[in-house]
Amino acid sequence: MAFSINDIVEEARLSARSLLDYGDSFFNPTVRLGVTGLSRAGKTVFITALVHGLVRGGRFPVFESLATGRIATARLEPQPDDAVPRFDYENHLRNLIDDRRWPNSTSDISELRLAIDYQRHNGADRTLTLDIVDYPGEWLLDLPLLGKTYEQWSAESIALSRQQPRARLAAEFHAHLATLDPNERENEQTTLKAAKLFTDYLRSCRDERFAMSLLPPGRFLMPGNLAGSPALTFAPLDVPADGSAPDASLWAMMRRRYEAYKDVVVRPFFRDHFSRLDRQIVLVDALSAFNAGPEALHDLEAALAGILDCFRIGRSTLLSALFRPRIDRILFAATKADHLHHLSHDRLEAVLRRTVDKAVARSEIAGAAVDVVALAAVRATREAQVQRGRDKLPSILGTPALGEVADGQTFDGETEVATFPGDLPTDLDELFRGDAAFRGLTAAAADKADYRFLKFRPPRLERNGTEEPALPHIRLDRALQFLIGDRLQ
Ligand SMILES: Nc1nc2c(ncn2[C@@H]2O[C@H](COP(=O)(O)OP(=O)(O)O)[C@@H](O)[C@H]2O)c(=O)[nH]1
Numbered sequence: 001m002a003f004s005i006n007d008i009v010e011e012a013r014l015s016a017r018s019l020l021d022y023g024d025s026f027f028n029p030t031v032r033l034g035v036t037g038l039s040r041a042g043k044t045v046f047i048t049a050l051v052h053g054l055v056r057g058g059r060f061p062v063f064e065s066l067a068t069g070r071i072a073t074a075r076l077e078p079q080p081d082d083a084v085p086r087f088d089y090e091n092h093l094r095n096l097i098d099d100r101r102w103p104n105s106t107s108d109i110s111e112l113r114l115a116i117d118y119q120r121h122n123g124a125d126r127t128l129t130l131d132i133v134d135y136p137g138e139w140l141l142d143l144p145l146l147g148k149t150y151e152q153w154s155a156e157s158i159a160l161s162r163q164q165p166r167a168r169l170a171a172e173f174h175a176h177l178a179t180l181d182p183n184e185r186e187n188e189q190t191t192l193k194a195a196k197l198f199t200d201y202l203r204s205c206r207d208e209r210f211a212m213s214l215l216p217p218g219r220f221l222m223p224g225n226l227a228g229s230p231a232l233t234f235a236p237l238d239v240p241a242d243g244s245a246p247d248a249s250l251w252a253m254m255r256r257r258y259e260a261y262k263d264v265v266v267r268p269f270f271r272d273h274f275s276r277l278d279r280q281i282v283l284v285d286a287l288s289a290f291n292a293g294p295e296a297l298h299d300l301e302a303a304l305a306g307i308l309d310c311f312r313i314g315r316s317t318l319l320s321a322l323f324r325p326r327i328d329r330i331l332f333a334a335t336k337a338d339h340l341h342h343l344s345h346d347r348l349e350a351v352l353r354r355t356v357d358k359a360v361a362r363s364e365i366a367g368a369a370v371d372v373v374a375l376a377a378v379r380a381t382r383e384a385q386v387q388r389g390r391d392k393l394p395s396i397l398g399t400p401a402l403g404e405v406a407d408g409q410t411f412d413g414e415t416e417v418a419t420f421p422g423d424l425p426t427d428l429d430e431l432f433r434g435d436a437a438f439r440g441l442t443a444a445a446a447d448k449a450d451y452r453f454l455k456f457r458p459p460r461l462e463r464n465g466t467e468e469p470a471l472p473h474i475r476l477d478r479a480l481q482f483l484i485g486d487r488l489q
């Protein structure tokens with residue numbers, strides 16, 4: 001493989017940074033924990049619950065160091081990276097506990113530092129610094145672009161857009177594409193239109209009825225301060241994978257901008273954030289994929305494989321032995337498990353495990369431990385048995401959010417109801433088969449779908465005097481044990 005000067009300079013910079021970080025952590029052990037997942041996967045809620053559980057002391061029986069009393073205190077420290085916004089912990093917590101509202105949606109990177117004072121098994125007192133970095137999974141799914149030419153990316157994106165249900169959503173983009181000759185003279189208006197239609201198509205794939213996951217380039221859907229810039233204004237063209245673009249052609253213009261996207265967006269993310277992580281949790285909203293149906297699950301599978309490839313890219317594609325990305329533990333977590341009766345939690349985990357195992361086998365990531373868990377960072381429901389005719393149905397009790405609809409009833413956001421969301425099938429293959437063995441919203445109306453998930457409000461918590469109430473959760477402690485338990489030995 002040939003490397004450009006650019007990559008070598010980058011590499012040198014990365015190694016210098018790693019050495020600095022390393023020297024630092026020798027005296028003051030630090031773990032940089034990346035928390036990622038597509039938009040709405042549950043990152044903000046997860047971090048808020050995790051920090052609250054550490055600072056306040058949550059009910060975490062499986063998180064050994066806390067459960068056995070070896071953690072003395074955990075406190076917030078000033079955010080260390082000057083160019084990264086601080087994770088707005090206090091506000092998110094107030095939303096959850098006082099207002100019973102989920103935190104507002106965020107779409108940028110943010111960071112928070114915790115210092116954890118603990119006692120080692122041998123009795124020595126130590127402090128572990130935990131830096132938690134919240135970043136969009138959409139950015140992670142951009143990393144594979146580093147290894148693709150514009151022509152390769154075009155061919156892949158167009159092929160994907162011709163599969164169902166994407167093809168239906170891409171109809172307008174396809175119609176425009178058919179009018180374009182890649183060899184014609186470059187033209188800003190043509191490019192703007194193509195980029196807009198391509199972005200519209202990506203956006204409609206995110207609709208809850210389709211819940212597609214694999215949608216690079218990620219910044220097309222969350223442009224931030226780059227909105228409207230040339231680096232975000234391009235689209236795939238029907239060009240041969242090994243062809244070369246004539247000077248001043250539409251093709252050459254698109255290719256230049258694609259390369260600019262890699263320079264301006266993807267490489268800086270890799271250098272400044274991804275390459276510095278030690279541990280990673282990837283949050284997956286698998287229930288939304290069930291809600292939509294088998295196509296969404298297959299798409300999710302492809303996205304998870306793409307994510308795992310990123311860790312491999314980190315290891316081998318980006319050059320020499322000097323620099324080794326440090327991530328040695330990766331946890332895939334299916335979030336919002338409180339939408340299921342606990343009888344289905346193991347099935348949810350099994351679905352994720354099956355998907356991840358396939359991807360692990362393919363991507364040959366060496367040296368990193370991978371695990372999966374089904375969790376709810378904040379448990380919004382309780383369980384109950386509800387009598388229906390002669391049967392007792394395992395149900396969940398919760399307060400549906402204002403405006404949610406089920407069985408023709410619209411909820412007011414105050415009334416608690418018992419619902420039966422539907423069981424996940426014991427035969428996992430049913431979930432993935434496209435023959436309507438398991439119907440989601442893509443194929444059926446809401447009341448005909450086999451699994452339907454309602455949005456609940458955060459739980460009502462009893463305050464005990466002035467003490468802050470603990471947030472109920474499902475298996476959050478197991479996630480913590482896997483992610484940092486070994487660093488608190
Ligand atoms: N019931 C329940 N809902 C959750 C949980 N975590 C997230 N959610 C829902 O998912 C939405 C998105 O979560 P958020 O943390 O903002 O996702 P982000 O975009 O990945 O940061 C929230 O507004 C909640 O409706 C959870 O543990 N339980």
Ligand SMILES: [Mg+2]
Nearest residue numbers: 043044105106
């Ligand atoms: Mg967020």
